[in-house]
Amino acid sequence: MPPEGRITRFAPSPTGPLHLGHAYAALIAAQRAGAGQFLLRIEDIDQSRCRADYEAQIYDDLRWLGLTWPMPVMRQSTRAPAYRAALARLAGLGVLYPCACSRADIRAALSAPQESAPVHGPDGLVYPGTCRARPMAQAQPDDALRLNLRAALARVPALSFHEAGPLHAPLQPLNPDWMLEHVGDVVLSRRDMGTSYHLSVVVDDAAQGISEVTRGDDLFEASFIHILLQALLELPQPSYYHHKLIRDSEGKRLAKRDDARAIAQFRSDGATPQDIRLMLGL
Known part of the structure; x- marks a missing residue:
């Protein structure tokens, strides 16, 4: 553009x-x-x-x-109603589930002898899927809400995005297998906020008509989540410009x-x- x-x-x-x-x-x-x-x-x-x-x-x-x-x-x-509406839509698509795990629970699950070495993703340790089978009907007020990444990727296959920055190739395809291993089921609504960075930034960028997202290169992998959410919510996809960090x-x-x-x-x-x-x- x-x-x-x-x-x-x-x-x-x-x-x-x-x-x-x-x-x-x-x-x-x-x-x-x-x-x-x-x-x-x-x-x-x-x-x-x-x-x-x-x-x-x-x-x-x-x-x-x-x-x-x-x-x-x-x-x-001031944007809580917009975030709740987005969460309701994702729940209706069947790509959201409630999670009662604490950070300590996640660390313990990943340190079990049968588990492979923990992988760090955009939200820290990649979630092992402990609560993935829980339906939204079982959600409790203190639960976080997570994106079922496998179910989400199945709904919007063959995604790609335009990277306008100097650090990466112009067209970036989203690799589902890589995302499942290195991104995982990220939190979209935290217990004390009613939303998360990943959800709010996607909803707000669309509301403001942002045509190019500029951000640090440390958020390159997080951009994959946001592009997936944009597709699920049928929101416009901006181009991305990932710059160096100071x-x-x-x-x-x-x-x-x-x-x-x-x-x-x-x-x-x-x-x-x-x-x-x-x-x-x-």
């Missing part, structure tokens, strides 16, 4: 200060929008960790970097707890927006 037609977004969670990695992601998204539209979305479904002062700092730092976006912004905390001197990706690289700290030390762009190779 030509730059003038792109709609991109930056979707931070207000759970800590923005750092250089966030600045890079936001600037790339705005750059990729070109003459189109750059949107801001606040991903605040984890209300236990989100803070108003962090959200205010997000707006202030992004404006300081020279970015603008339409107001009001979309907030995930790392520290030891090669570790930056985290919100890394206050030394927070945009607010650079500002306090006298840096200019141009200094930040130069640090990021922009």
Whole structure:
């Protein structure tokens, strides 16, 4: 899609200060929008960790970097009805099941002597399928809801997506066997949120008309889940642009707890927006 037609977004969670990695992601998204539209979305479904002062700092730092976006912004905390509707549709397709397993339960199941070495996927350890046979009629209020990946893939075979970024080939087919082993039955609704990152990002991107998703290369495998969900929910599939991650001197990706690289700290030390762009190779 030509730059003038792109709609991109930056979707931070207000759970800590923005750092250089966030600045890079936001600037790339705005750059990729070109003459189109750059949107801001606040991903605040984890209300236990989100803070108003962090959200205010997000707006202030992004404006300081020279970015603008339409107001009001979309907030995930107001989108519960849309997420419930998507879950109901997936349940109707027979690709959803309730799961009562804790993280400790999953670790214990995967450490059993008859099990092969655990595989790590986009959500951590790939779920061993302990609750897969449970019907939705048995769902309890404290259950998570998982995607039955095998059943989902059977409904939408031969999926592929367009990768516009510099790190991967332009056309990426989804390999069902690889996904079953390396992705597994991801959580689509968590006990305390009523949704999950995978579900909310798909529903919200469609609602905002996002035509190109820009994100870090660490989320490349998660994009496979999102493309599958888009097909199941009959939502438009955007193109994807997976960019590099900004790392520290030891090669570790930056985290919100890394206050030394927070945009607010650079500002306090006298840096200019141009200094930040130069640090990021922009």
